[in-house]
Amino acid sequence: MASDDAAAVRVVGGWASPFVMRVCVALRLKGVAYELLQEEPGKKSELLLKSNPVHKQIPVLLHGGRPVCESLVILQYVDEAFAGARPRILPADPYDRAVHRFWAEYADAKLPTALRTLRGMIDGDKAEAAEQLAFAACSKGQRFFAGDDIGFLDIVLGSYVGWFRAAERITAQRVLDEKRTPRLAAWVARLCGHEAVRDVMPDAGRLVEFGEALRAALAANAQRM
Structure with a gap:
């Protein structure tokens, strides 16, 4: 994966959230470099509200500026968007x-x-x-x-x-x-x-x-x- 693509991957979230952690693990498993944008506990940043206007919750994956919300959805997206990187996250069958x-x-x-x-x-x-x-x-x-x-x-x-x-x-x-x-x-x-x-x-x-x-x-x- 090209370095400019890797730099375009950001995660809006917080270190204590299990739902944020699972996104970070998926990216690390695929070898995808990312930036974690820490949200302040008890507050919602403008970026979060703009990126997830429906639920207004972390995590949000920003890939090339496009937001993907909900952790289970994000895991599946990471598996498909970086399909060339092994291992698979979801089973093949x-x-x-x-x-x-x-x-x-x-x-x-x-x-x-x-x-x-x-x-x-x-x-x-x-x-x-x-x-x-x-x-x-x-x-x-x-x-x-x-x-x-x-x-x-x-x-x-x-x-x-x-x-x-x-x-x-x-x-x-x-x-x-x-x-x-x-x-x-x-x-x-x-x-x-x-x-x-x-x-x-x-x-x-x-x-x-x-x-x-x-x-x-x-x-x-x-x-x-």
């Missing part, structure tokens, strides 16, 4: 692609609520919430869901790992338990050691601090209203 998309949608429907429950932000059964990630152990004995290298479902599920580790620190309740879910814990270790992941996986302690600061800022804003 249509049925396998459908299965991975199904579980990705399931993860995004279930895991954010599970995380909020574990962190005490909403009421719910914390033990049940802790089990929500356990289905990731169904990797058919492969190193990753995609086989020997990470792919679409690995990226989607893996983007939540940092926040689950942060929730463990907040609640002192183990989620990624080597004894209870050894295959899941082994998958997480392999994922976090991958060269496309390790430099963008947020530190759990830093996420705890970020969450506390954001909660305090939101509470202060609510009092002023």
Whole structure:
């Protein structure tokens, strides 16, 4: 890929967002250079509002100035736009692609609520919430869901790992338990050691601090209203 094309790839987002992280991992997996444009927590930049006027949310991928929104859509776009770069992000087989998309949608429907429950932000059964990630152990004995290298479902599920580790620190309740879910814990270790992941996986302690600061800022804003 030409250097001028690489310079045209930008990601509007924030380091703590799992949805932003998955876009960065996809680009790194493909070997695509990019610039991360950090949004200030609690605020929406003019660029974000202009690039994603419908949902007004991060992440947004800017490729040659054209915006692509919604993280799952972005992952598929990256796979197709940089199809000449290996590995593939989505499986080649249509049925396998459908299965991975199904579980990705399931993860995004279930895991954010599970995380909020574990962190005490909403009421719910914390033990049940802790089990929500356990289905990731169904990797058919492969190193990753995609086989020997990470792919679409690995990226989607893996983007939540940092926040689950942060929730463990907040609640002192183990989620990624080597004894209870050894295959899941082994998958997480392999994922976090991958060269496309390790430099963008947020530190759990830093996420705890970020969450506390954001909660305090939101509470202060609510009092002023």
